[in-house]
Amino acid sequence: MKIGLDVMGGDNAPMETVKGAVEALEIMEGTMVLYGDSNVVEKELLKYKVDLNRIELVHTSEVIMNEDKPVKAIKEKSDASMVVGLKALRKGEIDAFVSAGNTGALLAGGLFKVGRIKGIDRPAICSVYPTMVGTSVLVDAGANAECKVRNLVEFAQMGSVYAEKILGISNPKVGLANIGAEETKGTPLYIETHSQLKNEALNFVGNVEGRDIPSGCVDVIVADGFTGNIILKLTEGVAIQLVKGLKTEIMKNTIGKIGGLLLKGNLGAFKKRLDYTEYGGAPLLGINGLIVKAHGSSNSKAFKNAIKYAAIGVEQDLVGGIREKLQVNPEEDV
Amino acid sequence: MKIGLDVMGGDNAPMETVKGAVEALEIMEGTMVLYGDSNVVEKELLKYKVDLNRIELVHTSEVIMNEDKPVKAIKEKSDASMVVGLKALRKGEIDAFVSAGNTGALLAGGLFKVGRIKGIDRPAICSVYPTMVGTSVLVDAGANAECKVRNLVEFAQMGSVYAEKILGISNPKVGLANIGAEETKGTPLYIETHSQLKNEALNFVGNVEGRDIPSGCVDVIVADGFTGNIILKLTEGVAIQLVKGLKTEIMKNTIGKIGGLLLKGNLGAFKKRLDYTEYGGAPLLGINGLIVKAHGSSNSKAFKNAIKYAAIGVEQDLVGGIREKLQVNPEEDV
Structure with missing residues (x-):
C-alpha cells in the first residue's frame, strides 16, 4: 500500500x-x-x-x-x-x-x-463527530453550502458506507438533521429528503434534532454543507467554552484547585474524546x-x-x- | 402594568x-x-x-x-x-x-x-443565548424554517433593539451565522444578506462561525429559523452531554468523587449560566x-x-x- x-x-x-x-x-x-x-x-x-x-x-x-x-x-x-x-x-x-x-x-x-x-452528483466532506457513546459521522461537513434533495440522499448513502467500513458499525443508523421529529418539519428540501430517505436501502431512523445529535443516537448525521459545518464547528465551540469555563471555576480558589487536581486523572479520558487529533482526517466522499x-x-x-x-x-x-x-x-x- | x-x-x-x-x-x-x-x-x-x-x-x-x-x-x-x-x-x-x-x-x-x-414581513422567535461572557440573543430561533434576505435583515434589526432595550447592551454587535468569515461564504441567501446588512444602521460586525458563536463575540446572532433552531438546541445538547460525561468521570472512583465534592460550590455559578430557567422566555419579535x-x-x-x-x-x-x-x-x- x-x-x-x-x-x-x-x-x-x-x-x-x-x-x-x-x-x-x-x-x-x-x-x-x-x-x-x-x-x-x-x-x-x-x-x-x-x-x-x-x-x-x-x-x-x-x-x-x-x-x-x-x-x-x-x-x-x-x-x-x-x-x-x-x-x-x-x-x-x-x-x-x-x-x-x-x-x-x-x-x-x-x-x-x-x-x-x-x-x-456532489462529493461531500465526511467528518467524524465525537459523541458521548462513541463516534458518529457527519456528511456534509461543509463542501456544499447549497444542496438538492439528491445530494442529501447521496450523502446518506456514502456516510452509511463510511460508518460501516471504517468505523465498523453494522447497519448504521442514519438520521436527518432537522428542527423537529415529525416528517413535516424543516424546509421543503428537508421534508422531501425525509420522504426519499424512507425508500432507500438504508437504516433511516428519521429526523434528529440539534439537542439529540451529541448523544450519539444516530451513527450517520445527514445535513447540507451549510448546516453540517455549523453543527461541526458549533459543537467544537461549545466544548471549548465549557472546558474554559470549568477551568476558570476550578482556578477560582484553593479548594477548587485541589478538587481539580484530584480530578485530573479522570478527566484525561474525557479530554481525549473531544480531541480532534484522535480522528485525524475527513475523507472527501x-x-x-x-x-x-x-x-x-x-x-x-x-x-x-x-x-x-x-x-x-x-x-x-x-x-x-x-x-x-x-x-x-x-x-x-x- | x-x-x-x-x-x-x-x-x-x-x-x-x-x-x-x-x-x-x-x-x-x-x-x-x-x-x-x-x-x-x-x-x-x-x-x-x-x-x-x-x-x-x-x-x-x-x-x-x-x-x-x-x-x-x-x-x-x-x-x-x-x-x-x-x-x-x-x-x-x-x-x-x-x-x-x-x-x-x-x-x-x-x-x-x-x-x-x-x-x-415575518415575525421571529428571539431567544437568549447564554455565552461564557454573558448573554447574546439569537434571531430567528425557529419560527421561519425558510427565509428571504429581507427576513434576515429584519431579524437583525429586531434583535438589535431587543439586545439594547432588554439586555441593556448599547450599540450591540450584530453577527450573521455563517460557515466562514469572508463575505463570499455561505448560500446565496447569506451572501446577499451580508451585503445588505453592511448598509443598515446597525453595528454589523460580519459573519460569525459556529466555533465562535458560544464565545459571546457578538451580541445578536442572526440566522434563518432552521439554522437558528439547530444552533440553539445543539448548544443545549452539547452542554447536557458534556455535563453528563463530566459526572460519569467524577463518579468513576473515590478520588474523583472527593474532587467533585470539593468543586461543588465553584460549579454552582457555572451551572446557573447554562440554566434556561434563568432566562425564562423568548419574545416573538x-x-x-x-x-x-x-x-x-x-x-x-x-x-x-x-x-x-x-x-x-x-x-x-x-x-x-x-x-x-x-x-x-x-x-x-x-
Whole structure:
C-alpha cells in the first residue's frame, strides 16, 4: 500500500507533516510518498531514524496557499504539491492522498484531477463527530453550502458506507438533521429528503434534532454543507467554552484547585474524546479515489491518524464500497 | 402594568404556571391576568398567600394542545386560554402575554389575532443565548424554517433593539451565522444578506462561525429559523452531554468523587449560566404586541423569569422600539 501526503499543506507544514508521516510508518504496513519541496523535506527527514526504503520523495516547486482561490490555484499551480499528489492518485501511483491544505482547492482538485464516482452528483466532506457513546459521522461537513434533495440522499448513502467500513458499525443508523421529529418539519428540501430517505436501502431512523445529535443516537448525521459545518464547528465551540469555563471555576480558589487536581486523572479520558487529533482526517466522499482532508492546524499526531484512517480506507476499499452502494459498474467510472 | 399568562400552556400547567405567577408578583409591580379553567386555577391559587387584588382570573373552556395543528387550533378553539389571551392583548386589556403552549399556535395566533408590526414581513422567535461572557440573543430561533434576505435583515434589526432595550447592551454587535468569515461564504441567501446588512444602521460586525458563536463575540446572532433552531438546541445538547460525561468521570472512583465534592460550590455559578430557567422566555419579535414564549417544560422559576422579562419589555417599550427602528408610523399599524 502506498499513501501519498501533501507535505506542504497545513499551518504546521512541513515539520509536523513529515513527523506525522514518520510516526504513521511505525504503525502501518506499506510505504509513503511525500509531495513537497525536496530541500525542505530532506532536511526534516534527517531528524528521524526512518527506513528510507519506505519513503518516496516527489519534488514539487509550488504550494497552494489558504488564501488562494481554489479553482484558479488548481488550474494554474500545476506543480503544486497538492496537484501533483492528486494526479498521482488519478493514475493509481498511490492508493490514497492526505492533505491539510486549502479545503476548497482540495475539493476542486479532487473533482478536476481525480473525478467523481459515476452516479454521484456532489462529493461531500465526511467528518467524524465525537459523541458521548462513541463516534458518529457527519456528511456534509461543509463542501456544499447549497444542496438538492439528491445530494442529501447521496450523502446518506456514502456516510452509511463510511460508518460501516471504517468505523465498523453494522447497519448504521442514519438520521436527518432537522428542527423537529415529525416528517413535516424543516424546509421543503428537508421534508422531501425525509420522504426519499424512507425508500432507500438504508437504516433511516428519521429526523434528529440539534439537542439529540451529541448523544450519539444516530451513527450517520445527514445535513447540507451549510448546516453540517455549523453543527461541526458549533459543537467544537461549545466544548471549548465549557472546558474554559470549568477551568476558570476550578482556578477560582484553593479548594477548587485541589478538587481539580484530584480530578485530573479522570478527566484525561474525557479530554481525549473531544480531541480532534484522535480522528485525524475527513475523507472527501464521492471522489473516485480516496482523498483525506486533515485539519488545517494538524500536529504530527493528527497527521499520523489521518494517514492511519486513509490506510484503513484503502484496506476496506471505501471507494469501491460507495460505488457498490450506488450500484455503479466500476468500468464506467473512468 | 398588566401581564397576561396562559395558565393552561406548558408541560407543567397549571401547577407551575400559577406558582410562577405568584412568584412573579413578589418581584414586580402591577397585576396579572390568568387565562384558564377557573376551577383548576382557583384551587391552585388557594395554595399560596397572595394579594387577590393583583390577580385577575379569566375563565376559558378550551386548551390548545401540543399535538394540535396550529392554524386550525387558533381558528376553531376560540375559547382556548391562548386565544382569549391574545385577543385581550390586541384590545390593549393586557400589556404583554406569556405562554408555554404550542409554539406554532402561539405564532399563528400572534399573526391572526394580534397582527404584525407594519413593515415586518415575518415575525421571529428571539431567544437568549447564554455565552461564557454573558448573554447574546439569537434571531430567528425557529419560527421561519425558510427565509428571504429581507427576513434576515429584519431579524437583525429586531434583535438589535431587543439586545439594547432588554439586555441593556448599547450599540450591540450584530453577527450573521455563517460557515466562514469572508463575505463570499455561505448560500446565496447569506451572501446577499451580508451585503445588505453592511448598509443598515446597525453595528454589523460580519459573519460569525459556529466555533465562535458560544464565545459571546457578538451580541445578536442572526440566522434563518432552521439554522437558528439547530444552533440553539445543539448548544443545549452539547452542554447536557458534556455535563453528563463530566459526572460519569467524577463518579468513576473515590478520588474523583472527593474532587467533585470539593468543586461543588465553584460549579454552582457555572451551572446557573447554562440554566434556561434563568432566562425564562423568548419574545416573538415583529408582532404588534408583546408575546413571550416560555419553554414547554418550564417550571415556576422559568415562568417567573418569563413574566419578569415581559414586564421589562413593557417598561422599555420593546414593541415601540422595533417600530421606531423600522421607522413605521404607529398610527399606520392598526
